[in-house]
Amino acid sequence: MFPLKSTLLSFLLTTSPAEGVNVKQLTDQSSGHMIGGMMDISLIQASHRRKVQAVDEIQTDASPCPGNPFLWKIIEDESGKHVGFGVGTLHFPSDLALTDDAYGSIIHAVEDSCGIYGELDLMDGMVAQELAGCVGDLNVEAAKIADIQDEDLRLSYENVSREFAVLAAGAGADAESIDIIHQQLLQLSLYSILSFITFSNTPEYEEYFLQKLFGMPPSSLDQTLLSLGRPNGGVEEVSTQCEILAALILPPEELNEAELRLALNQTFSGILNMYKCGDIDTFTIAQEMNFEQSMAGSEFMISLLDTRNEQMAAGIDEILKVSDDRVLFAFGASHWTVGEKSLDVLLKGYGYSLEYVPNYAKDDAEDLSNEECEVVFNSIDGVFDLIGVSNSTASTPVVSGDSESPSASPVSSPSKSTASPISSSDNTASPVSGGSSLNVFKASITPMLCAFGSMHLY
Numbered sequence: 001m002f003p004l005k006s007t008l009l010s011f012l013l014t015t016s017p018a019e020g021v022n023v024k025q026l027t028d029q030s031s032g033h034m035i036g037g038m039m040d041i042s043l044i045q046a047s048h049r050r051k052v053q054a055v056d057e058i059q060t061d062a063s064p065c066p067g068n069p070f071l072w073k074i075i076e077d078e079s080g081k082h083v084g085f086g087v088g089t090l091h092f093p094s095d096l097a098l099t100d101d102a103y104g105s106i107i108h109a110v111e112d113s114c115g116i117y118g119e120l121d122l123m124d125g126m127v128a129q130e131l132a133g134c135v136g137d138l139n140v141e142a143a144k145i146a147d148i149q150d151e152d153l154r155l156s157y158e159n160v161s162r163e164f165a166v167l168a169a170g171a172g173a174d175a176e177s178i179d180i181i182h183q184q185l186l187q188l189s190l191y192s193i194l195s196f197i198t199f200s201n202t203p204e205y206e207e208y209f210l211q212k213l214f215g216m217p218p219s220s221l222d223q224t225l226l227s228l229g230r231p232n233g234g235v236e237e238v239s240t241q242c243e244i245l246a247a248l249i250l251p252p253e254e255l256n257e258a259e260l261r262l263a264l265n266q267t268f269s270g271i272l273n274m275y276k277c278g279d280i281d282t283f284t285i286a287q288e289m290n291f292e293q294s295m296a297g298s299e300f301m302i303s304l305l306d307t308r309n310e311q312m313a314a315g316i317d318e319i320l321k322v323s324d325d326r327v328l329f330a331f332g333a334s335h336w337t338v339g340e341k342s343l344d345v346l347l348k349g350y351g352y353s354l355e356y357v358p359n360y361a362k363d364d365a366e367d368l369s370n371e372e373c374e375v376v377f378n379s380i381d382g383v384f385d386l387i388g389v390s391n392s393t394a395s396t397p398v399v400s401g402d403s404e405s406p407s408a409s410p411v412s413s414p415s416k417s418t419a420s421p422i423s424s425s426d427n428t429a430s431p432v433s434g435g436s437s438l439n440v441f442k443a444s445i446t447p448m449l450c451a452f453g454s455m456h457l458y
Contacts, residue, residue, distance in 0.1 A: 067099035068278035069106050070333045072354040084326050085109045088333030090275040094221040105360040112365035113328040114373035116229030119236045123226050134242035138249050142189035147252035161185040201267040225330045230373040230384040235315030284337045306341040313346035
């Protein structure tokens with residue numbers, strides 16, 4: 001069963017926003033969301049790299065690499081009216097995932113929209129806590145480094161985890177402090193350690209790795225977009241993603257040592273570069289290869305992609321029916337184009353078509369005002385709230401954190417290198433050396449690792 005589960009993980013980069021959960025919102029109870037990092041993408045890379053080699057051959061120097069966004073207009077078929085946008089995301093920071101032009105196009109689409117909806121409403125602290133709570137016990141059942149039977153392989157993982165402990169302890173830390181952190185790492189699920197490894201093997205992610213290690217990950221593209229929603233929300237129930245996370249728990253008896261050896265050298269660079277390239281056709285081919293060659297027809301894959309797509313399409317239709325202004329939907333890229341039940345296909349049944357937009361210029365956008373969207377900016381929570389709707393009375397087609405706010409602010413378009421408006425410290429945190437570093441690590445290690453247990457593609 002393990003190869004089956006591991007093959008999925010590259011696919012997860014474009015199908016779930018769990019990576020984007022702002023761990024700064026989580027309490028100590030959020031250790032549950034850690035789920036031992038069981039959604040880590042690292043294990044997938046062993047099989048992913050083999051499959052993507054074929055796609056790499058497609059992407060030769062002669063192949064196009066336009067650097068375009070995964071962006072579509074949503075057109076109402078009956079009227080021909082442009083009613084919204086679809087954005088296919090990679091759950092990574094926007095400056096890693098997008099070219100400047102692609103980011104600009106998406107921001108112009110944001111300015112041309114009012115509501116912005118993700119898979120989950122990552123701006124809602126209650127959503128993050130619910131996600132944490134539903135998987136709180138999974139780390140207990142998950143395989144740990146100690147469960148690796150091959151002594152040499154186990155030692156390799158112990159050595160790598162100690163390297164992370166040294167890095168987390170900071171310059172000048174004594175051996176005792178390093179040992180304490182190392183023991184904490186050894187108690188984490190193997191998935192969590194594998195995720196550390198894959199992130200550390202990704203050169204593009206180097207500047208963010210310490211932030212990740214200290215539980216202060218940078219805002220993902222999904223978070224950045226949701227923070228600009230006027231208002232924001234989500235179309236999925238937390239329980240849906242929790243069921244997927246639970247299905248991916250890796251117990252000790254399912255360890256595959258051949259996969260574990262390959263995973264020591266795996267990286268996110270391949271899928272990251274493929275997404276940033278912006279060649280949607282090649283990207284779709286790669287993901288469908290993963291689907292067809294690994295888990296096609298399995299009950300789990302149907303739940304991961306097809307069933308969720310059906311729920312998303314219904315949610316999009318429900319929201320558009322009650323929206324007077326354009327709405328933007330930001331979901332993992334694979335949901336839009338991959339499979340016979342992609343959103344591209346399913347939305348046709350609701351009377352909508354997707355029209356690909358390789359470039360959306362500022363002049364193309366109406367640049368809707370906050371007044372037109374009937375929102376005010378909540379400077380405390382860093383989100384836009386519907387005018388006259390409080391937390392206790394808010395009602396939207398999906399879960400939302402809308403609340404009344406006395407202040408207003410124009411929608412901002414942050415540069416890709418800055419944090420989203422709701423997480424001013426996420427991209428600026430830096431570890432403290434010596435003993436203080438140990439305290440920071442001890443306080444953050446459990447909730448932080450929840451961000452590693454994630455699905456990036458779904």
